[in-house]
Amino acid sequence: MAFMKNYWIRRILSAFLVLLIILILNFVLFRMMPGDPVSSIIDPKFSPEAKAQLRKVYGLDLPLSGQFLVYARQMLTFNFGISFLTQRPVWEELSSRIPNTVVLLGSVLVLSSVIGTWLGIKAAVRRGTWVERFVLWGGAVSFSFPSFFVQLILLFFLAYLFPLFPLRGTVSIPPPSGGATALADYLWHMCLPVFSLVLLGFGGWALYVRNLMVKEMGEDHILLARAKGLPDRKIIWKHGFRTILPPIITIFLLALPGIVSGAVITETVFSLHGVGRFLLESVTGHDYPAASAAFFLLALLTILSNLLADLAYGLVDPRVRFEKRGRG
């Protein structure tokens, strides 16, 4: 198949493969749970005919593969069914939460990658200075401290002892009126969650970038650039940083699932109105349609960012576009 040689098509196809596996996993996970969607509605007093009718409506009379197809179609069209707990469509519950999670994830990814990369390069260029020590310490802390513990401590000091930030929630109660005040209030609430995740994320990031950059700065082409008398800034950014850009995107890919997992915890600690906390609430409340929808959405967010990073990889590293087999 000639078109399989095209890097872009291969990456998109592999994203679809992951999506398929997610769907299967989701189906298995939430169908394994005791009770199917109908048993929660069925009253023992229902006649057998009525029960059979209900099962037919929900597609439970089909064989497992047929059920999976129905399920997959529902998931892909965001038709998640009715929540057991609130008796409202799950999508209605979820749609108001998606923006919060996207804002949280997006700002954390951008901030920690930019700060981490910048600090990592500074640490690699100025070895032995406080920047390097700071990066090494930040890395050690981010590897060993549980994220929620650091967030609880931040919350304790910055929201309880010195109430600079709100203790919980995404908006004040009562919500402020007016566009500018509402936006300011929202940003004020998102400050601590974003800050804490960046604090936890940049260390590991900077450490990786530092190690890559230290190795790169010892390469011959950097020596050549120095010999040509190029200014430091140009050597670092045009010759050093440009070469380590592909592995940096690989780090991004590897860090992504962890950051999404971190968002679930963060939303719980700060009681944010997001998809992650919704997942926890529905899992603990045995609200399976809601839990499966939230899980699916989180996975979908990850796959999309993964795909974006993959495409960016193809842009910054032209070699992979012409290779017969992609990486991995």
Added chain:
Amino acid sequence: MKRWSFLLLILIALTGITAPLLRGADPEMEVAPPFSKPSWLGKETSPTLTVLLDNETLQKRIDWHYEKPRHYKIKGRIQFSGTPQEASLIWETPEKQYILEDLSGYYDIIINLDARDITFKLNLGILPFENAIDTLFPSKGDYGLLLISDVPVGSMELELKLEGDKYGLLGTDQRGRDVFSLFLLGIRVSLIIGISATLIASFIGLSMGLVSGYLGGLTDALIMRGVDVLLSIPILPILMALAAVWGKGLWQLVLILSLFSWMGTARTVRAMTLSLRESCYIEGLKGLGASPLYILYRHLLPETLPLLLANIALGVPGAILAEASISFLGLSDPRVISWGRMLHEAHSFGAFSNGAWWLLIPPGFGIALLCLIFLDIGKYLEELVDPRLKGEKLE
């Protein structure tokens, strides 16, 4: 130089093993009022004290140089050897004596006094809405609890409980349990889950890596695709769902954690097997007609083992952190005390509004310390396997 982490780990493990034996009392027991402070905090803060009277000691003195306590309770039973004409239970303050209970004419009496009761207050001669503690503890000084009677006491068991604001090394939690003993119990869970989950995961990863690397072809492609997919989706949501479906027990959690953390090991082992597969002695073995199973078991496995050991040590922190996250989200067994569970309870049951930092700091630092120890041991083992790594700092 690297020995400190081994020593510390042994010390922690011993504490974890002996902690449940050392503490005779049930850690679930309420020992002091909720959110008592650690006792080394503030000299003036009132402690939680228990004073016992029995037929040998009819009088106990208390040197009280603290603030007023929160609660004042007396419980017990007195049996006289005859019916006393005049007997009473007396509380002596530095200024005045109060008769807590007039026992005249009773042969056998059960005592149950609480300073919050209205009858108790009326007995002291104060109004029902006044605080009896203010009357019972007017100043710092020498206090006494004594029983006087004109007939000898047959048998007596009397317990005065003064509930203050501080208790033990690390205070108490929202249910009045001793945080220090909970903290010690948490060691066990973190170690058990961290080590056993990593062992199982390493075993899975080892088999997957060996098979995938040695057999190659379609098997390899399938396994490695699976690894790629598992590495590119967030694991915590899956763990949450599984913890909710499969139940919350300790061993279910171990199984769930190990099912989703073998991927790194599989990759490492596969890479190593791939390079070994092409080496001459394996070629020779093949030529001699050795079966793939024999080659895998007798030659490839021992080669990968040292690396695997380092991998196990480096994998433990991940499992410990994952367990802590699941427990923190409240998805663990509520009867199993773990550090994550302690943080969950601190977060959900008002440690913040009570300023109870002693519920946050010990479990958090406990987790971090254990993780750092295992990271350090892992680095050490890695250097043993590959001495070239020596001298590189945290890389």
